[in-house]
Amino acid sequence: MxxxxxxxxxxxxxxxxxxxxxxxxxxxxxxxxxxxxxxxxADWDAIAATREFKELLRSKARFIVPATIFFVLYYFALPVLVGYAPELMARKVWGNLNIAYIFALSQFFMAWALAIIYVGVAMGWDRRAEAILARFGRKSGQ
Amino acid sequence: MTPALGMFLAFVAFTLVITYFSARKTSGASSYFAAGRRITGWQNGLAVAGDYMSAASFLGISGMIAFAGYDGFMYSVGWLVAYLTVLLIVAEPLRNAGKYTMADVLAYRLSPRPVRAMASLSTLTVSTFYMVAQMVGAGTLVKLLMPGISYEVAVCGVGVLMIVYVVFGGMLATTWVQIIKAILLMSGSIFLSVLVMKQFDYSFTKFFDALGHVTFHTKTGELVTRDFLQPGLKYGAQIGNGYGPLDLISLGLALVFGTAGLPHVLVRFYTVPDAKTARASVVWAMIIIGLFYIMTTFLGFGAATILNPDNIIDALGKSNPNASAPLLAQKLGGEVFFAFISAVAFATILAVVAGLTISASTSFAHDFFTNVIHHGKEQKPGEEVRVARITAFVVGAISIAIAIVLGSAVNVAFLVALAFAVAASANLPVIVLSIFWKRFNTVGACAGLGTGLVSSIVLILMSPSVMGIDPETLTTGRHFIQMAPIFPLENPGILSIPLGFLGAILGTLMTREPSAEARFTELTVRANTGLGAEGASEH
Structure with missing residues (x-):
């Protein structure tokens, strides 16, 4: 070369x-x-022009945009409430355990749940991408 | 030599042997940087987690929680949620479109020379911040194990070991070290958490009750009792002239958006065969990191209640938050466990530092020196290798010097958060815009990298971490600039991230670059289908 x-x-x-x-x-x-x-x-423009590819992009946006907005809002609700509504967050629910700690802990489960949902949804996108590439006689990584 | 020290040295030697043998199998750039792209999803997940659970997490967050209670736990939350940004927005497009580095992705559509120059500068800066934190952590550990030697000598020793790692190892070596270390660190943390809960008869009620009243001395020597589960010890409304809550949000921004711009995390997505594996590895990493960060509750709060912040001191009798987790291990598990935990933490630091040095020095040698200064032509044979080595030494030396100037008592989680702020301000805007905005161009990328880099650093220099007026009586831990801070927040993200985006957008709108727009279709097809992505190497 x-x-x-x-x-x-x-x-x-x-x-x-x-x-x-x-x-x-x-x-x-x-x-x-x-x-x-x-x-x-590859003929990038031809692939980009297909109905299936456009549909794939729309499908991705339909999931990723709301999911991103959701996790950003859910996450920033924590520092905002901790900073500006300390009395509410300090309220004790079980023994010395307060809302602030439970809300913080819930962020872990939110992140895991969203990640697992994403993987499930993304598997469908993989199949659609493979189908599009197959029409052009190609496969991923080629 | 104490038994703890002997065990510690044996363990460190063991990791060096692994590095040496895997390095022998390494050949060529693909295997050196990207481990031949043959790493599987869960292996890469463990390696990502290993990279991430650096000195900052294990030593830093535990210490932050031990001293600041709930507010320290906010670091744990932010660092896990950050992976959603990585998973949903950057991991797959980057894997599909890139080769080795962030700069490769940018160079796809944009004019490579200026973009690579700026990207290598920001990589160097982020890496240096990150390395300073690791050095401070390593210095603290070595001092705990060998009280006889000074912090300065300890930091220099770590620097020498680091260079050994970088010269002999490669990405495959650090990948395996990170995988083994992640497993050991998780096991150690689980064991330590169990030991903590044993102190409370395995009762969460007792554990959380004990956190309700921790009595300790503040920095000013006042004896106070605080509820460590209550927010506000570090970022409360009455802290920092009322800017505490805003500082906490600013920290959150840096944590959540910084990970997606960290060069040494991004490079891990090039070690797997395809985007699907990259996705799987992020999820594996999230599970491991999440479990670990939940355990920081036990490590940090355990140190606060069982040790008490007053007793977390180093050999010189100085308060040192970074020593919380090792001291807790010593108190609850004895000398052997203490040696084990310290050695695992130390191996982490070596491996993380090696990874950082590799990305920083090769980025500088390749992107800046050869391609920018010499226009892609090597002047003398082997010159680039020499530049990469010199860069590794220089970056190491700068980090050692800064770590010594800062001293061992600066919390390493805080230092790393500053690296995240720089990455979120400089790297993230250009990565996101180059993937999603057709109009984006070279001027925009350079302006974005430049404003993000400069604004985050200038704001850190003007922040209360650097500027402040100390009373004459204070002899240690004085502020570097004896002046009232110009910028009221410790964390620059809330201002520097929007500035990074603003720079990138304004720079773009100033000019038009038809070639960059023309190649947007290609990038979109690549990013979404994986067509043309580099697969696993065959050898």
Missing amino acids: SSPDPVDLTPVTGAATDVAPLGRAGDKPPHERTGVEEMGL
Whole structure:
């Protein structure tokens, strides 16, 4: 492989300037394509123009945007309430255990639940992405 | 030599051996940086968790909770919720579109040279902040184990070990060290939590009741009794001229949005074969990190009640929050457990520091030196390797110097939170905008990185952490600038993150870059389908 286009500086492994060995000489790995070389890899515009791809993007936005808004609001409710409604948060519910601690602990379960829901939903997106690529005779990672 | 010290040294030697043998199998950039992209989801999850549960979490958060109670626990919450930002917004597009670093993703659409230069500067800055925290933590540990030597010598020793790690190891080595360490740290924390609860006859009621009245001396020497479950010990409305609550929100912003901009966390998503595995590894990491952070309740609150903040002091008799967890282990589990916990924490620090040094020095050598100064052409053979090594030494030396100037009593969780603030202000805006905004361009990326970097650092320098007027009688822990702080908050995020976004957006709107807009379609297709993403290497 000749030296990469001077404009595109995506790291090329196996190049003379490879920083990898850091003092140890070793075998050079296979060449990894640079951004410019990959430009003609696929007909990006054709894929982007398909109904399925547009539908996939919409489906992702429909989940990710509300989910992000939800967790940001849920999380920041904690410091805001702790800071500006300390009496409410200090109210004790069980022994010395107060609302502030329970709310903080609930953040862990919120994060886990949202992550697991996301993984379930994202599996559907994987299948749709594979179907789109299959139509173009491609698969992920190719 | 004490038995604790002997065990500690044996354990550290063991991790070095692992590093050496895995390093022998490492060859080439792909395996050096990205472990051949063959790491599986749960392995990578453990490694991400291992990276994350650094000195800051184990030593820092435990100490923060031991001294500031509930407000310290807010760090734990923020650091877990941060992974939702990583999972929902950045992990998969980055894995699908990138190669090794954040700069690669930016270089895809934008003009590579200026973008790489700015990205390498911000990587260096974030890494240095992060490393200072690790050095302070390591210095504290070594001093606990070897009371005879000074903190300064301890920090320098850690620096030397770090260089050994970086020269012999690579990403595969640190990945395995992190996996083993994550398992050991989790086991140690579970055991320590059980020991804490044993003190309260395994009764949560007794545990939480004991937290209701902890009597200790404040910094001014006053004897007070506080409820450690009540918010407000550190960020209350009466603290910091009434800016406490705002400071807490500012901290939350840095924690939740900073993780997604941390170079050494992002690089972990390139060690897995595809985006699906990247996603799985984030979830694994969240489960492990979440369990660990819930346990900080026992470690930190346990240290507050069983040890009492008054007794958390280092060999010189100075109050040191970073020593909370090791001292608690010593009190409840004896010398052997103390050595084990300290060695695990120390191995963490070495591995984290090695990962940081690798990302910082290679980013500088490749992105800045070769590509920017020499226009992509190496002047002499092996020059880039030499620059990477020199950078590793320089970054190490700067971190050692700052860690010595700061001293051992600065809470390491707080120092790391500053690194998060810089990452959230400089890196996150440009990552998000380059993935989601078609119009985004080179000027915007450089302006965003620049304003985020400069504003967060300037605000830290003007904050009460650096500026303040101390009474003449105070001899240690004096502020660096004896002046009333210009910026009232300790955490800059609330102002510097919007400034980072503003810089990126205004910079973009000033110019048009048709080539960047033209390649947006390609990036979108890549990010959402994984077409063209680098897979697992075959050897």
